Amino acid sequence: MSLTQIRFYQTGTFTVANRLLGSDAAAEQASPNRANSLNCGHRACQGCGEALGARYVLDAAMRASKGRLIVANATGCLEVFSTPYPESSWQTAWMHSLFGNAPAVATGIAAAMKAKNRGDVRILAQGGDGGTTDIGFACLSGMFERNDDVLYVCYDNEAYMNTGAQRSSATPAAARTATTPAAGPEPGNTFGQGKSVPMIAMAHFIPYVATASVANLHDLEDKVERAIVMRGARYIHVHVPCPLGWGSAAHDTIRVARLAVESGMFPLFEAEHGEVTGHSTIRRRLPVEDYLKLQKRFAHLFKPIADVERIAKLQAIADRNITRFDLLN
Amino acid sequence: MFQQIEGSRAVAESVALCRPEVVCAYPITPQTHIVEGLGEMVKSGRLKGCEFINVESEFAALSVAIGASAAGARSYTATASQGLLYMTEAVYNASGLGLPIVMTIGNRAIGAPINIWNDHSDSMSVRDSGWLQFHAETNQEAADLHIQAFRLAEELSLPVMVCMDGFILTHAYERVDVPTQEQVDAFLPPFVPRQVLDPAAPLSIGSMVGPDAFMEVRYLAHQKQFLALARIPEVAKHFARVFGRESGGLARGYRTEDAEILVVALGSVNGTIQEVVDEMRADGIAIGSVSLCSYRPFPVDLMRQMLGHARHVVVVEKCLAPGQGGILSMEIQSALAGLVPNVSTLIAGLGGRIITRRSLRAAFEHARDGLLPPLTFLDLNEGPIAREPELQMEPVCL
Amino acid sequence: MFQIRIHGRGGQGVVSAAEILSVAAFFEGKYAQAFPSFGSERNGAPVMSFCRVDDKPIRLREPVMEPDALIIQDPTLLHLPGLFDGLAAGGSVLINSARPCENYLAIPATELALKYVRRPVPNAALLGGFAAQTGLLRIESIVAAIREKFPGEIGEANARAAQAAWDLAQEAHVSAN
Numbered sequence: 070m071s072l073t074q075i076r077f078y079q080t081g082t083f084t085v086a087n088r089l090l091g092s093d094a095a096a097e098q099a100s101p102n103r104a105n106s107l108n109c110g111h112r113a114c115q116g117c118g119e120a121l122g123a124r125y126v127l128d129a130a131m132r133a134s135k136g137r138l139i140v141a142n143a144t145g146c147l148e149v150f151s152t153p154y155p156e157s158s159w160q161t162a163w164m165h166s167l168f169g170n171a172p173a174v175a176t177g178i179a180a181a182m183k184a185k186n187r188g189d190v191r192i193l194a195q196g197g198d199g200g201t202t203d204i205g206f207a208c209l210s211g212m213f214e215r216n217d218d219v220l221y222v223c224y225d226n227e228a229y230m231n232t233g234a235q236r237s238s239a240t241p242a243a244a245r246t247a248t249t250p251a252a253g254p255e256p257g258n259t260f261g262q263g264k265s266v267p268m269i270a271m272a273h274f275i276p277y278v279a280t281a282s283v284a285n286l287h288d289l290e291d292k293v294e295r296a297i298v299m300r301g302a303r304y305i306h307v308h309v310p311c312p313l314g315w316g317s318a319a320h321d322t323i324r325v326a327r328l329a330v331e332s333g334m335f336p337l338f339e340a341e342h343g344e345v346t347g348h349s350t351i352r353r354r355l356p357v358e359d360y361l362k363l364q365k366r367f368a369h370l371f372k373p374i375a376d377v378e379r380i381a382k383l384q385a386i387a388d389r390n391i392t393r394f395d396l397l398n
Numbered sequence: 399m400f401q402q403i404e405g406s407r408a409v410a411e412s413v414a415l416c417r418p419e420v421v422c423a424y425p426i427t428p429q430t431h432i433v434e435g436l437g438e439m440v441k442s443g444r445l446k447g448c449e450f451i452n453v454e455s456e457f458a459a460l461s462v463a464i465g466a467s468a469a470g471a472r473s474y475t476a477t478a479s480q481g482l483l484y485m486t487e488a489v490y491n492a493s494g495l496g497l498p499i500v501m502t503i504g505n506r507a508i509g510a511p512i513n514i515w516n517d518h519s520d521s522m523s524v525r526d527s528g529w530l531q532f533h534a535e536t537n538q539e540a541a542d543l544h545i546q547a548f549r550l551a552e553e554l555s556l557p558v559m560v561c562m563d564g565f566i567l568t569h570a571y572e573r574v575d576v577p578t579q580e581q582v583d584a585f586l587p588p589f590v591p592r593q594v595l596d597p598a599a600p601l602s603i604g605s606m607v608g609p610d611a612f613m614e615v616r617y618l619a620h621q622k623q624f625l626a627l628a629r630i631p632e633v634a635k636h637f638a639r640v641f642g643r644e645s646g647g648l649a650r651g652y653r654t655e656d657a658e659i660l661v662v663a664l665g666s667v668n669g670t671i672q673e674v675v676d677e678m679r680a681d682g683i684a685i686g687s688v689s690l691c692s693y694r695p696f697p698v699d700l701m702r703q704m705l706g707h708a709r710h711v712v713v714v715e716k717c718l719a720p721g722q723g724g725i726l727s728m729e730i731q732s733a734l735a736g737l738v739p740n741v742s743t744l745i746a747g748l749g750g751r752i753i754t755r756r757s758l759r760a761a762f763e764h765a766r767d768g769l770l771p772p773l774t775f776l777d778l779n780e781g782p783i784a785r786e787p788e789l790q791m792e793p794v795c796l
Numbered sequence: 797m798f799q800i801r802i803h804g805r806g807g808q809g810v811v812s813a814a815e816i817l818s819v820a821a822f823f824e825g826k827y828a829q830a831f832p833s834f835g836s837e838r839n840g841a842p843v844m845s846f847c848r849v850d851d852k853p854i855r856l857r858e859p860v861m862e863p864d865a866l867i868i869q870d871p872t873l874l875h876l877p878g879l880f881d882g883l884a885a886g887g888s889v890l891i892n893s894a895r896p897c898e899n900y901l902a903i904p905a906t907e908l909a910l911k912y913v914r915r916p917v918p919n920a921a922l923l924g925g926f927a928a929q930t931g932l933l934r935i936e937s938i939v940a941a942i943r944e945k946f947p948g949e950i951g952e953a954n955a956r957a958a959q960a961a962w963d964l965a966q967e968a969h970v971s972a973n
Contacts, residue, residue, distance in 0.1 A: 137597045141465060152605035162595040164468050165604030166491050170461035173453065177420060177465025177473070178595060180449040184419035184471050190597060208461065211454030402822035404815075566857055570831040571818045669855035754858045
């Protein structure tokens with residue numbers, strides 16, 4: 070009798086768990102023993118990429134830290150939809166202070182744990198792109214420079230979503246936001262220099278930097294679990310679509326995130342002490358247009374006429390990422 | 399033990415005796431010597447069990463203290479002037495979250511124009527932030543107030559700022575009795591937080607409060623100030639028992655009993671005022687002074703008690719509400735409404751302008767003669783004023 | 797109360813001088829207050845510092861307007877207007893100068909500093925001269941305060957400079973009488 074190798078295409082990145090997967094290949098979210106750090110009942114939008122990401126990140130962090138975790142959260146969607154007094158969705162020790170100080174608050178918590186000889190307690194700080202790349206940037210850099218024992222996770226939905234989708238320094242070129250409307254000769258966000266906080270984190274030579282996406286939840290969990298047990302400053306930048314702000318369908322969140330990865334617009338990589346140590350290969354490269362077309366924030370690039378020039382410039386950004394991080398290999 | 403040391407050093411020694419667990423440092427004149435002193439103590443091992451963190455801004459300094467305090471660590475930082483403004487968002491956050499952080503303010507003017515010298519505009523800018531706010535008259539009191547501050551802060555779950563005049567106190571060498579560790583340990587128990595970030599007992603701190611509950615939260619903060627008002631004298635009495643000297647409390651009177659003129663002020667200028675009081679008393683003038691230590695909470699009833707019998711109250715202010723007048727004055731006037739016929743404001747010492755006995759005496763004599771206007775700027779230089787004719791509305795110079 | 801005003805230039809140890817005086821007074825069981833005329837200290841800019849000594853606690857916070865003694869650490873300041881303002885009648889003036897001065901006591905403090913400390917910081921020597929000139933504080937207290945402020949060999953060297961200045965001032969006093 071010959072053996073037929075059956076390839077399970079549905080395992081790996083695409084599957085959280087099912088009965089075909091061994092328990093070690095299942096995501097933490099599939100476990101009934103998961104911490105359920107971000108409990109249901111919160112007020113996030115339908116299809117919120119950030120809620121999805123945070124749920125995965127926190128439960129993975131709780132598992133890897135054996136439940137000894139304290140979380141500092143910046144102001145933003147995540148904090149607002151999860152803690153409407155008198156209720157809270159958080160089942161971890163959690164604190165929210167201000168918009169721009171989550172990294173510093175986390176530094177303080179870490180210092181307190183050190184002073185009390187509780188080095189077993191891990192500290193996780195989290196915020197959106199607004200609180201990380203803009204208003205929290207100085208505190209973030211300070212935390213990196215001091216190598217404070219904090220894992221900072223940025224949920225990047227590429228705009229100040231909580232306040233109505235205004236442009237941040239993470240907003241991609243040409244995207245429509247409330248403060249970069251699709252009007253005039255240069256509709257949407259201008260083509261600026263961009264601001265890669267993961268690369269800036271690498272420039273601080275901190276122990277661990279990674280990008281991740283809700284497109285690849287296993288990868289996201291793995292990175293969090295790897296990072297949580299390390300010491301020193303660590304940074305994970307998670308790409309999280311926002312259906313409301315991006316104008317994508319609520320059921321397309323993971324699909325859109327996947328297109329960002331597969332077009333090269335959002336490269337997945339890891340780095341340690343300033344050197345890239347690995348990346349996720351793009352299995353099936355897709356043109357940037359496929360990604361853009363699903364989002365109304367880029368609708369003006371296609372209607373009334375195709376903005377060939379701008380689409381090409383966005384493609385060039387993706388091409389550069391692919392080259393820089395060698396994503397096809 | 400008595401030592402002849404710089405005011406900043408006295409504060410650093412006292413704070414160190416309080417066994418802080420997290421100290422954040424960001425330099426700004428004139429407080430820098432305090433955090434440098436603490437840093438040296440941590441680095442040399444003299445101060446154990448303390449994490450000393452050099453942060454990237456004042457906003458970060460208080461934010462780090464916020465995180466540390468919420469995680470149950472006794473936390474401290476110091477700032478002044480521009481630094482206090484830069485961290486103002488965090489100042490309100492700390493009191494809103496009920497975190498017992500103690501912070502020194504080395505009182506300094508706020509720019510523009512940039513000015514590194516002493517006045518009270520910085521601590522005045524956050525008077526409504528919900529922090530307790532004490533003003534030290536001497537370096538001894540500055541040191542002592544920090545010890546009392548940690549005790550009050552942790553008891554009330556409220557942050558406390560201890561204000562000391564920049565340069566005049568921070569950089570002055572004076573005799574200070576630095577307490578022993580035994581004395582401080584007897585007075586200040588370990589920090590037991592009212593609520594704390596603990597993975598073993600998780601909770602959420604800093605949730606969003608809507609219109610349905612915000613008023614009640616603020617009302618309770620308001621009431622908390624009255625609780626503080628009751629506790630401050632009690633803690634000061636307890637301090638006196640343990641350390642053997644009077645320090646802090648709500649306010650101190652000097653020769654007020656039969657005074658017809660009473661002077662009120664915050665901070666170190668009270669020393670000079672008392673010298674003037676003695677001189678004038680020697681000339682038979684019934685004058686006295688009140689050194690207000692607790693500016694927040696503001697002791698309305700006590701002010702009425704101490705000042706109510708005067709014919710004329712003069713408030714010496716190191717701050718200004720442009721277009722309005724004195725800030726402390728407004729509160730004193732409000733407290734004394736219906737009691738004292740004349741309350742005058744003497745704006746003095748802004749931006750470090752020296753306040754002399756001579757000038758104060760002249761002003762107080764004007765008060766005695768009924769010639770002191772409601773608002774006066776002490777020792778104003780005529781020259782620059784004369785060059786701005788459209789800004790000369792009425793005589794404000796003495 | 798005895799009030800001292802010290803004039804000098806940034807970098808000459810004017811602030812330390814006042815502090816050392818206050819520590820010396822403290823060692824003698826007196827109350828003392830020392831503070832600088834605050835500024836963004838730049839090397840070479842004129843600076844002042846103040847010291848008050850009394851047998852009871854000192855409350856006054858204004859700068860010293862009526863000094864009982866002046867110490868002038870840099871003779872190039874002599875042309876500055878207001879240098880002698882408020883000097884009490886019979887008040888003493890001590891000048892850092894190698895040339896004898898008609899009305900004031902001159903001590904070659906910079907030379908002494910170079911000799912003993914190998915740095916041209918005249919403050920310690922001037923304090924030794926001041927102690928002799930006014931008799932306000934004992935040289936032993938000055939020396940002890942210098943050692944307290946500057947640890948190790950630096951303190952010893954400065955203490956020697958102060959002692960040498962004191963000896964010089966004593967001689968000058970003797971020869972003047």
